[in-house]
Amino acid sequence: xxxxxxxxxxxxxxxxxxxxxxxxxxxxxxxxxxxxxxxxxxxxxxxxxxxxxxxxxxxxxxxxxxxxxxxxxxxxxxxxxxxxxxxxxxxxxxxxxxxxxxxxxxxxxxxxxxxxxxxxxxxxxxxxxxxxxxxxxxxxxxxxxxxxxxxxxxxxxxxxxxxxxxxxxxxxxxxxxxxxxxxxxxxxxxxxxxxxxxxxxxxxxxxxxxxxxxxxxxxxxxxxxxxxxxxxxxxxxxxxxxxxxxxxxxxxxxxxxxxxxxxxxxxxxxxxxxxxxxxxxxxxxxxxxxxxxxxxxxxxxxxxxxxxxxxxxxxxxxxxxxxxxxxxxxxxxxxxxxxxxxxxxxxxxxxxxxxxxxxxxxxxxxxxxxxxxxxxxxxxxxxxxxxxxxxxxxxxxxxxxxxxxxxxxxxxxxxxxxxxxxxxxxxxxxxxxxxxxxxxxxxxxxxxxxxxxxxxxxxxxxxxxxxxxxxxxxxxxxxxx
Amino acid sequence: xxxxxxxxxxxxxxxxxxxxxxxxxxxxxxxxxxxxxxxxxxxxxxxxxxxxxxxxxxxxxxxxxxxxxxxxxxxxxxxxxxxxxxxxxxxxxxxxxxxxxxxxxxxxxxxxxxxxxxxxxxxxxxxxxxxxxxxxxxxxxxxxxxxxxxxxxxxxxxxxxxxxxxxxxxxxxxxxxxxxxxxxxxxxxxxxxxxxxxxxxxxxxxxxxxxxxxxxxxxxxxxxxxxxxxxxxxxxxxxxxxxxxxxxxxxxxxxxxxxxxxxxxxxxxxxxxxxxxxxxxxxxxxxxxxxxxxxxxxxxxxxxxxxxxxxxxxxxxxxxxxxxxxxxxxxxxxxxxxxxxxxxxxxxxxxxxxxxxxxxxxxxxxxxxxxxxxxxxxxxxxxxxxxxxxxxxxxxxxxxxxxxxxxxxxxxxxxxxxxxxxxxxxxxxxxxxxxxxxxxxxxxxxxx
Numbered sequence: 001x002x003x004x005x006x007x008x009x010x011x012x013x014x015x016x017x018x019x020x021x022x023x024x025x026x027x028x029x030x031x032x033x034x035x036x037x038x039x040x041x042x043x044x045x046x047x048x049x050x051x052x053x054x055x056x057x058x059x060x061x062x063x064x065x066x067x068x069x070x071x072x073x074x075x076x077x078x079x080x081x082x083x084x085x086x087x088x089x090x091x092x093x094x095x096x097x098x099x100x101x102x103x104x105x106x107x108x109x110x111x112x113x114x115x116x117x118x119x120x121x122x123x124x125x126x127x128x129x130x131x132x133x134x135x136x137x138x139x140x141x142x143x144x145x146x147x148x149x150x151x152x153x154x155x156x157x158x159x160x161x162x163x164x165x166x167x168x169x170x171x172x173x174x175x176x177x178x179x180x181x182x183x184x185x186x187x188x189x190x191x192x193x194x195x196x197x198x199x200x201x202x203x204x205x206x207x208x209x210x211x212x213x214x215x216x217x218x219x220x221x222x223x224x225x226x227x228x229x230x231x232x233x234x235x236x237x238x239x240x241x242x243x244x245x246x247x248x249x250x251x252x253x254x255x256x257x258x259x260x261x262x263x264x265x266x267x268x269x270x271x272x273x274x275x276x277x278x279x280x281x282x283x284x285x286x287x288x289x290x291x292x293x294x295x296x297x298x299x300x301x302x303x304x305x306x307x308x309x310x311x312x313x314x315x316x317x318x319x320x321x322x323x324x325x326x327x328x329x330x331x332x333x334x335x336x337x338x339x340x341x342x343x344x345x346x347x348x349x350x351x352x353x354x355x356x357x358x359x360x361x362x363x364x365x366x367x368x369x370x371x372x373x374x375x376x377x378x379x380x381x382x383x384x385x386x387x388x389x390x391x392x393x394x395x396x397x398x399x400x401x402x403x404x405x406x407x408x409x410x411x412x413x414x415x416x417x418x419x420x421x422x423x424x425x426x427x428x429x430x431x432x433x434x435x436x437x438x439x440x441x442x443x444x445x446x447x448x449x450x451x452x453x454x455x456x457x458x459x460x461x462x463x464x465x466x467x468x469x470x471x472x473x474x475x476x477x478x479x480x481x
Numbered sequence: 482x483x484x485x486x487x488x489x490x491x492x493x494x495x496x497x498x499x500x501x502x503x504x505x506x507x508x509x510x511x512x513x514x515x516x517x518x519x520x521x522x523x524x525x526x527x528x529x530x531x532x533x534x535x536x537x538x539x540x541x542x543x544x545x546x547x548x549x550x551x552x553x554x555x556x557x558x559x560x561x562x563x564x565x566x567x568x569x570x571x572x573x574x575x576x577x578x579x580x581x582x583x584x585x586x587x588x589x590x591x592x593x594x595x596x597x598x599x600x601x602x603x604x605x606x607x608x609x610x611x612x613x614x615x616x617x618x619x620x621x622x623x624x625x626x627x628x629x630x631x632x633x634x635x636x637x638x639x640x641x642x643x644x645x646x647x648x649x650x651x652x653x654x655x656x657x658x659x660x661x662x663x664x665x666x667x668x669x670x671x672x673x674x675x676x677x678x679x680x681x682x683x684x685x686x687x688x689x690x691x692x693x694x695x696x697x698x699x700x701x702x703x704x705x706x707x708x709x710x711x712x713x714x715x716x717x718x719x720x721x722x723x724x725x726x727x728x729x730x731x732x733x734x735x736x737x738x739x740x741x742x743x744x745x746x747x748x749x750x751x752x753x754x755x756x757x758x759x760x761x762x763x764x765x766x767x768x769x770x771x772x773x774x775x776x777x778x779x780x781x782x783x784x785x786x787x788x789x790x791x792x793x794x795x796x797x798x799x800x801x802x803x804x805x806x807x808x809x810x811x812x813x814x815x816x817x818x819x820x821x822x823x824x825x826x827x828x829x830x831x832x833x834x835x836x837x838x839x840x841x842x843x844x845x846x847x848x849x850x851x852x853x854x855x856x857x858x859x860x861x862x863x864x865x866x867x868x869x870x871x872x873x874x875x876x877x878x879x880x881x882x883x884x885x886x887x888x889x890x891x892x893x894x895x896x897x898x899x900x901x902x903x904x905x906x907x908x909x910x911x912x913x914x915x916x917x918x919x920x921x922x923x924x925x926x927x928x929x
Binding site (some may be wrong): 040044067080102114119122123136272277279287330349358408419 | 506509512513516520523524527528531534535538542553557571572575576577579583589592594595596597598599600601602603604605606607611615617633714715718719720726729730731733734735736737738740741745746747749750751753754757758761764765789792811818819822823826830835836839840842846850899
């Protein structure tokens with residue numbers, strides 16, 4: 001019985017929504033925008049992916065085609081990594097525009113990831129990024145508010161709410177029914193968007209389709225939760241408001257507060273409370289630390305002098321030239337070891353500061369469903385903060401391996417009589433570096449991503465439960481007249 | 482009548498709420514700007530002290546070897562931040578404003594980025610330009626959308642048309658009160674910003690103020706236009722909010738997306754590969770050829786001759802230089818794309834006030850992409866000057882003690898502004914006058 005009434009009200013709301021011609025216009029515009037954004041996003045992704053791939057291959061080819069040479073020359077020749085985008089970035093580009101797209105990996109030196117899209121763009125880029133998620137996260141909520149603000153107030157204003165009540169319908173049933181009806185109308189908007197999301201599975205790229213599939217399922221569920229929350233909020237606010245105008249104003253105010261002001265303010269406060277080191281301070285700290293712990297580039301360094309003495313002793317020789325391996329290769333490998341550790345340490349501190357800056361926003365996830373869906377959506381689309389820092393870790397690991405590979409080759413094959421890396425004298429065959437594996441980028445697994453954004457999902461579920469709780473327990477207190 | 486209208490205006494809760502929000506976010510935005518300026522100033526100071534320390538350390542390490550000393554030395558070049566950048570941070574938070582470069586090939590160094598949290602970049606800055614572009618229009622809409630329709634809906638409009646000398650004057654007065662209120666709020670914020678960020682009363686400051694005024698006038702004109710369409714309050718609200726959403730949220734994002742897809746800057750990728758390869762291949766090619774090309778670039782160095790036996794620093798820096806030179810075409814292609822992006826942005830922005838204001842403010846505050854590119858170009862010049870100064874000392878193997886290294890202090894870039902107030906005023910004034918003119922024309926009969 002209860003169930004039937006709820007469904008009846010939902011159906012009636014759905015039908016009534018179409019009495020308004022504005023809805024058709026809105027729906028048409030939304031679908032048009034969605035189509036444009038999807039096709040455009042798809043093309044941009046393929047262009048970017050193609051460019052990344054071809055440049056990645058180009059740089060590897062030139063790595064492999066180096067003639068026989070001293071391994072240290074190759075350590076400096078280095079590799080480039082051009083960052084691949086996750087195909088789901090078509091759906092939600094997250095921080096994609098602001099993260100470096102190429103990084104040069106060479107010996108002794110950790111370079112920054114450069115040429116982010118935003119760094120090559122004019123100030124317009126700061127207005128935001130166009131993608132399907134923008135339509136779902138910012139625009140569709142406004143549309144829901146516009147369609148639903150009068151859900152209850154209009155019944156009040158027409159006097160029909162009294163009639164319904166007298167006929168035995170409870171306020172709980174009305175609110176549930178209207179929310180459901182509003183959700184059905186919303187479905188007309190978000191289902192095409194989710195179809196666009198699912199279509200991404202057919203993009204031909206490196207990632208496994210099964211993985212994209214699972215991510216899409218999770219994204220879809222999260223958005224459905226998000227819209228269920230928004231629809232019930234809209235109807236509850238409509239029920240609590242005296243008239244339609246007030247309901248609309250409250251909803252718009254809430255949109256401005258929750259979708260624009262709180263997210264910005266939270267990030268500003270986070271940065272204010274936990275400022276991070278500037279580039280110059282960062283490099284200065286590393287430089288100081290290297291001097292303290294041992295600088296292999298300093299001929300008089302105490303640490304490396306000690307090291308030399310102990311190596312000489314262990315091999316029972318007087319001069320480094322009599323060692324069974326190339327001493328400068330050994331020295332560089334030790335130097336790389338210390339400096340990489342120092343860098344990793346400083347880098348971790350930096351990333352942790354960033355995390356602290358983000359912590360204000362992340363802490364608000366439970367209180368702001370928009371922040372929850374934003375984080376979850378970015379994470380699952382492989383375009384969030386964690387995905388990027390993970391990329392940086394992977395490139396640094398690769399850089400370290402590459403440098404040490406060359407140092408080992410030098411220790412093994414280069415004579416101690418070599419004075420430098422110049423010329424065709426002290427060289428090794430190019431097959432050695434050709435055998436060095438290519439950089440393989442691995443995305444964070446779904447379970448890792450879920451771990452980072454678990455609280456966001458909990459936030460969405462909690463909000464939905466809260467809404468249901470309010471509807472079931474408090475709706476009878478709402479005024480009918 | 483004035484005093485009553487003003488009283489009525491201040492009795493509304495919306496007004497106080499609007500004022501509260503503006504002041505709260507205004508203070509927040511000014512402190513954001515202040516924090517940004519302080520962060521940058523601190524970095525500049527740190528750079529100056531660090532360079533001194535760095536120089537001392539390296540001089541100690543390489544007491545007798547000028548070649549190694551100069552190889553490790555880093556030289557800083559600084560793009561000083563204008564106090565106005567606290568009002569419009571623009572692109573200056575993501576483009577590094579301090580370069581610290583070695584005398585080896587420059588192209589691998591000068592595009593290095595600063596350290597900033599990408600999440601912060603994505604969320605965007607809450608600076609005053611955001612407040613003016615984003616929030617002030619909403620406040621203007623909230624204050625004005627029903628000034629006529631409300632009177633019509635409550636039935637008071639008829640009384641006014643009968644009793645007031647001129648209904649039109651009455652309406653304009655109402656609008657004018659709101660106009661004064663909004664401008665007082667804006668001016669308060671500008672004064673606060675001026676004091677907190679220590680901005681001088683320069684032409685640039687006034688240009689930002691004038692542009693902001695014109696922008697807000699545009700929104701008043703739009704409200705005026707919609708009000709005089711004589712629709713209901715809720716229709717007005719929806720029309721105005723939809724225009725806001727379109728003008729401030731959707732169109733900017735669309736335009737920015739269109740530009741980045743139309744002009745993808747893949748050349749950046751080709752450039753870095755080319756630069757690396759062009760330098761490294763010289764290790765395996767004819768030394769004489771390398772030196773010849775190096776001398777062609779710098780004829781006055783030819784006195785150092787053509788040593789081809791073993792490793793020489795002359796040859797080394799020749800190779801480095803050729804790496805930069807050979808990647809020149811790719812680099813030019815990249816800058817051309819960037820120029821196209823800028824031109825397209827400006828062209829489209831003329832039709833949309835929020836875009837135009839943002840670009841103008843960045844340009845005035847010298848936080849635009851153009852400014853950064855000019856800084857990069859100046860860095861090339863800076864790098865070349867230092868190289869040419871040091872080359873002879875290295876090639877002649879002078880003893881480090883004979884060279885005055887202390888003169889290498891961080892240098893400052895002198896940014897120029899290309900902002901033309903007149904050119905930027907015209908589109909805004911035209912759009913606003915069109916809106917007001919059309920609204921008046923349509924209502925000629927109603928208001929006499």
